[in-house]
Amino acid sequence: MAEAVTSPDLHAIGFLKERVDPLRYSGHTEEPMEVGSILRSMMPSGVRVLDVGCGTGSVTAIANRAKGNDVVGVEPDEDRAGIVRSRGIAVRVGELDGDMQRELGLFDVVMSSDVLEHVAASQTFLALLKASLRPGGMLLLSVPNVAHWxxxxxxxxxxxxxxxxxxxxxxxxxxxxxxxxxxLLDGCGFDVVEMRQTAGSTLPIYQRGLLGKIPGRVRRPAVRAGTRLLPLMFGVQHVVKAVARN
Structure with a gap:
C-alpha cells in the first residue's frame, strides 16, 4: 500500500516482527550528558535554525529553549510532524530536497539529530545541509556510535x-x-570544531539482564562516569559542531 509520505521507519520492515512505533523517540531528557542538552550547549542564540529530520521536536525543543531562535523543522512522518506543531514549532512535512531548500532560504544553523544514519546517500544529504547554511554557518549533528561496547x-x-x-x-x-x-564531514566541506559523546543511560542494554537489576541511582552515574573516562567505547552518540568551509 502506497503512503503519501515515505517514512524512514519503513526501512525496518523485514528485520522486526512488528512495525516500529513512529513516536518512540518523543521523550528526550534534559540530563547534561544527553543529546538535547549537549546540542543546547553548542547552539547560539538569536539565530535562524533549520532542524532536518526533527522527529517529534523533542530534541530541538531542548536545544533551542530560551535561545530566542527562529526554528523551522523538516520531518517526513506526518504523525511526528503533528507533534512538532503542537510544540509551537514550524514544520514542513517531507524530505529536504533542492526545491524545499531554495524555498526555505538560508539559515545560521542547520541541526540534524540522529538522521544521517537513516540516509543512504550521505554526501548528497550533507551537500543539501551545507547549501542551507549562510556563509560560515554552523552544522550541529548527532549520530549513534557503532563502536559502543x-x-x-x-x-x-x-x-x-x-x-x-x-x-x-x-x-x-x-x-x-x-x-x-x-x-565524512571533512570530505563534504565541514570543519569539525567540537565532538562530544552522550551517555545514553536509557539505552535498552542497560534495562535488561544483569545490568537491568542494578538500581538506576547506581547505574546511571556509573554509565556517565564510563562515558567521561572512555567516550569512544561508552558513548552512545557522537554530537558534533562543525562549520562549513566556503
Whole structure:
C-alpha cells in the first residue's frame, strides 16, 4: 500500500516482527550528558535554525529553549510532524530536497539529530545541509556510535541483532565511528570544531539482564562516569559542531 509520505521507519520492515512505533523517540531528557542538552550547549542564540529530520521536536525543543531562535523543522512522518506543531514549532512535512531548500532560504544553523544514519546517500544529504547554511554557518549533528561496547560485545559473540530503538535501530542504513564521521564531514566541506559523546543511560542494554537489576541511582552515574573516562567505547552518540568551509 502506497503512503503519501515515505517514512524512514519503513526501512525496518523485514528485520522486526512488528512495525516500529513512529513516536518512540518523543521523550528526550534534559540530563547534561544527553543529546538535547549537549546540542543546547553548542547552539547560539538569536539565530535562524533549520532542524532536518526533527522527529517529534523533542530534541530541538531542548536545544533551542530560551535561545530566542527562529526554528523551522523538516520531518517526513506526518504523525511526528503533528507533534512538532503542537510544540509551537514550524514544520514542513517531507524530505529536504533542492526545491524545499531554495524555498526555505538560508539559515545560521542547520541541526540534524540522529538522521544521517537513516540516509543512504550521505554526501548528497550533507551537500543539501551545507547549501542551507549562510556563509560560515554552523552544522550541529548527532549520530549513534557503532563502536559502543554493547555493539562490540555483540559482534564478538557472532551476532548483529536489530532492535526497535537505540544504536541497533532497524531503520539505520549507515554506521559511524568518531573517525569515519570526521572523515565524512571533512570530505563534504565541514570543519569539525567540537565532538562530544552522550551517555545514553536509557539505552535498552542497560534495562535488561544483569545490568537491568542494578538500581538506576547506581547505574546511571556509573554509565556517565564510563562515558567521561572512555567516550569512544561508552558513548552512545557522537554530537558534533562543525562549520562549513566556503
Amino acid at each position: 554493547s555493539v562490540r560485545a555483540m559482534i564478538l559473540s557472532g551476532r548483529f541483532d536489530y532492535e526497535d530503538v537505540g544504536i541497533m535501530d532497524a531503520t539505520h542504513l549507515r554506521w559511524f565511528t568518531a573517525k569515519s564521521l570526521r572523515a
